[in-house]
Amino acid sequence: MVPAGIVKGTAVAAFKLYRPRVRESKTQNTVILWGKSLLNAFLFIAVFMVVLPCAAQRIITVKAPIPPAIGMWGGGLLVCAGMVMWIHCLWVFSHKGRGTPLMLDAPKNLVTDGFFRIMRNPIMLAELMIIWGEVLFFANLGILIYAIVISIIAHILVVYFEEPELKGRFGKQYEEYCRQVPRWLPGIKSKQRRE
Numbered sequence: 196m197v198p199a200g201i202v203k204g205t206a207v208a209a210f211k212l213y214r215p216r217v218r219e220s221k222t223q224n225t226v227i228l229w230g231k232s233l234l235n236a237f238l239f240i241a242v243f244m245v246v247l248p249c250a251a252q253r254i255i256t257v258k259a260p261i262p263p264a265i266g267m268w269g270g271g272l273l274v275c276a277g278m279v280m281w282i283h284c285l286w287v288f289s290h291k292g293r294g295t296p297l298m299l300d301a302p303k304n305l306v307t308d309g310f311f312r313i314m315r316n317p318i319m320l321a322e323l324m325i326i327w328g329e330v331l332f333f334a335n336l337g338i339l340i341y342a343i344v345i346s347i348i349a350h351i352l353v354v355y356f357e358e359p360e361l362k363g364r365f366g367k368q369y370e371e372y373c374r375q376v377p378r379w380l381p382g383i384k385s386k387q388r389r390e
Contacts, residue, residue, distance in 0.1 A: 247345075248329050251337035255340065326346075353378065
C-alpha cells in the first residue's frame with residue numbers, strides 16, 4: 196500500500212507542473228452557455244461513461260459478484276439519479292454561475308444554489324454516481340476497478356486543484372462556503388469544518 200503522504204506529495208507536484216488556466220466565461224447568452232454545458236456533458240459521457248468503462252470491461256472480463264436484481268435496479272437508480280442531478284447542476288451553472296463546468300469557460304459567480312447548497316461538488320458526485328451505477332448494472336470487475344481509480348482521481352483533483360483555484364478566485368466568499376457546506380455528502384462534516 197502506498198502511504199497517503201506520497202500520494203498527496205505526488206499530486207501536489209503534478210499540479211504545480213501542470214496547472215491548467217481557468218478562464219471565466221465571457222459568454223452572455225444563457226442559451227449559448229447551456230449549449231456549451233450540454234456539449235461538455237456529451238463529451239464527458241462519451242469518454243468517461245462509455246469509452247473508458249467499455250475498455251475496462253473488455254480488458255478485465257471477470258464478472259463481479261453482484262446479484263442481478265441489485266445490479267439492474269440499483270444501477271439503474273444510480274444512473275438516473277446521477278443524470279437528473281447532473282443536468283440540474285449544468286442548468287444552475289449556466290443560469291446562476293454564468294459559465295460552464297469547462298475550465299476555459301468557468302462560472303463568473305460562485306454557485307451556491309440547487310444541489311450546491313447541500314454539497315460543494317454535486318457535478319462530480321453525479322458523474323461518479325453514474326459510473327458506480329454502471330458497476331452495479333454490468334457487474335464487471337474491470338468497470339469496478341475503473342470506478343475505484345476514477346473516484347480517487349476525482350477526489351485528488353477536487354482537493355488539490357479545484358478547491359485552491361476556487362479559493363483564489365472567490366476568496367473569503369468561497370472559504371465561508373467551505374465552512375458551511377460539506378465537500379461530498381450532505382451532513383458529513385470534514386475535519387477542516389470541525390476545527
